Amino acid sequence: MAQVPQTFLDALAVRTWCGLALDALGRAREEIDAINVYPVADGDTGTNLYLTVESAVAAVEAVFTGYEAGGSGEGACPSLADAARAMAHGALIGARGNSGTILAQLLRGMAQVLATEEEGIRADGQGLRLALRHAADSARQAVVHPVEGTVLSVASAAAEAAAVAEDDCGAVARAAYDGASTALAATPGQLAVLERAGVVDAGGRGLVAVLAALVETFTGEAPAAAPAPVPHARVEAPVAAAAGCPDGTATPPEDGPAFEVIYLLEADDDAVGGLRRRLDSLGDSLVVVGGDGLWNVHVHVDDAGAAVEAGVEAGRPYRIRITHFGAGDVHTARGERPARERAQRAVVAVVPGEGLAGLYTEAGATTVLARPGEPPASGELVEAVRRAHAREVVLLPNDAELRHTAAAAAEQARTEGIRVALIPTRSAVQGIAALAVHQPDRRFDEDVVSMTSAAGATRYAELAVAERQAWTMAGICQAGDVLGLIDGDVAVIGTDVTATAETVLDRMLAAGGELVTLVLGDQAPEGVADRLEARVREAYLAVDTVVYRGGRQGALLLIGVE
Missing domain, CATH: 1.25.40.340 (DhaL domain)
Known part of the structure; x- marks a missing residue:
């Protein structure tokens, strides 16, 4: 027709x-x-x-x-x-x-x-x-x-x-x-x-x-x-x-990189030149498109963690997707299957409250406590990496504002012979998602890819109280208003913590989800977790909810949706 x-x-x-x-x-x-x-x-x-x-x-x-x-x-x-x-x-x-x-x-x-x-x-x-x-x-x-x-x-x-x-x-x-x-x-x-x-x-x-x-x-x-x-x-x-893969599988040629890394990047245009040079030294099939502060980055590399970290150094990477070309098998750059590495790995995480510090520690992580208004310095992170006593370390900053600090710490630790992968988690709930899939007996690259993918698939939100009048993405807030921030931006302004939390949760689940993580601060109102759990059960079938006590963490409530 x-x-x-x-x-x-x-x-x-x-x-x-x-x-x-x-x-x-x-x-x-x-x-x-x-x-x-x-x-x-x-x-x-x-x-x-x-x-x-x-x-x-x-x-x-x-x-x-x-x-x-x-x-x-x-x-x-x-x-x-x-x-x-x-x-x-x-x-x-x-x-x-x-x-x-x-x-x-x-x-x-x-x-x-x-x-x-x-x-x-x-x-x-x-x-x-x-x-x-x-x-x-x-x-x-x-x-x-x-x-x-x-x-x-x-x-x-x-x-x-x-x-x-x-x-x-x-x-x-x-x-x-x-x-x-x-x-x-x-x-x-x-x-x-x-x-x-x-x-x-x-x-x-x-x-x-x-x-x-x-x-x-x-x-x-x-x-x-x-x-x-x-x-x-x-x-x-x-x-x-016919393309040169001897076993006929969809794997890269013998001298080709093992991973495809794609992410969106918020970065100043003048930072992209350095990013291109850095990624070009890491792999091939490099394409960086966009402009006006938003870029789409695509590259094939052997070191997926380094490719993500290059984005962290340039700006704020998100929607990170990492694909292993081996499709079920593990290949080195020469196409040979390596011997399994000895498990000698640790996770170092920055956490915002004592409750979460206990949770991360129980999961085997070395923690650095970030008290409200007192972010850790790079030296503290380097010391935590040393304290982990591991040859390989996965670093979770759990805060967008710490990305440069964490990158500096990772670079310092590498000069001491420690292999460090920085996963740019922007919230403790993303760190929880990454930690949930952490398997120290896997190859390092596989573990980093899995943790990065889990963190990138987790949307995050927090509820806080406005300290003063200010312009926000959701309008003008007044001192004392309850702010609902989704992925770092103010999305909801309310007067009641529970009602605002429900609105935020509904907006996050509108795009789908399988698991809701709630982390309660010590100032969260009584009953807010029960109300949110009930909301999920009533309105969103097949979505599970887990609740943690975060202690004195700054935010009233942290929300993660995977």
Whole structure:
């Protein structure tokens, strides 16, 4: 069934394109996954591209929903700039994998042009041409070591073909699609691993699907044929074998890193140059995209902890995802299975109250007590690492404000021959989640990956009392108000601790969860834990609750949702 075409660039065109691109990637996802051999034959490029665009679609729909809820009148819609920025932001925060991260930068590059103030340029084919050119250039700049025969080559070819098209959105989109299709067919001749496998580049194939959706947006008709033949007969067996994996599994080649590390990073733009250099020295497939204080970082490394710690040094990493390419087996950089290491490991954690200190100690951790208004210095953390008497130490700062202090302590301990991994926990409840999956008899890297993933999957909140009038993300608070902070930002202002806690908990569980952790401070009102436990039982089936006494911890209540 033909799509009703959009005649020029506007917010509705962005919305239509994103929806059609998601449909196209949904249809092509399995095919793209099957031909994924570069940079790692892990068979997930199609899935990663789909999830990236799905996040962009959700962000654009949210803008339209918000505009309609604002009562702007029937037929009204947001501006092109608003829709384009939402598309780019959604893709950035939802980007998955190497190709998804690059696609997010392509969409961001387009949005930077489409969101300019030059109304006359952005509404027609000229604006689309400029957007495609800037997208290709910015994506190439985001990849530290660009490789030809990849999605970067396909994007550049699309921009070059679009540059000579007629000044009409449909003609520009068709030219970009045709140029990308030709470039995609040529990728096996540019990249030896593709030629050996008999496939085209998976990321490039995904981009061609996205450009086909652009053609359909402006012409009403999807391109009739697939852009490049894929030798399915050669892809039926695991492609990884053709890509150089001797056992045919989706593991990296013998000299490839073992882990994929992805995280969002809040950091000043001038700190990203140093981050790129640091990560480039640790691994490969490095892509850092974003800007204006928010970045998406993707890298393949052997030392996952060091990659996360580099983010801590640059700013505030979160939504950390670490994937082992071995899929159930453990490989060194040379592809050999190592002998199991002798268990000689400790966890050092900063905790905000005596009650939690006891809990962490019972779990085997060495603790450093952080009293309200008295954060520990790096020297105290180094001394705690020494006191742990271990060759390997996992350090849990449990406070966003301690990340630089903890990084300095970790660096000092390393000069003394101690292997230290810093997990950037921002709350004691994230530390509890990490400690719950800690297994000292595992290999160090495996243990760090598991603990980091558990901490990153835990949202955190706290309730405190405002000391003075102040502006917050939730409005103006007065001295004595109860503040509900979620992930570090004030989200709720109330007058009653229990009612405010219920509101905070409802907001956190709206996004799902399996386990709620409550840590009560010594000033928490009597009965608040019982009330919250009852709330979880009544409103959220299959969600468990655990309660701890934190003692004198500063916050009235800490909440964690895993």
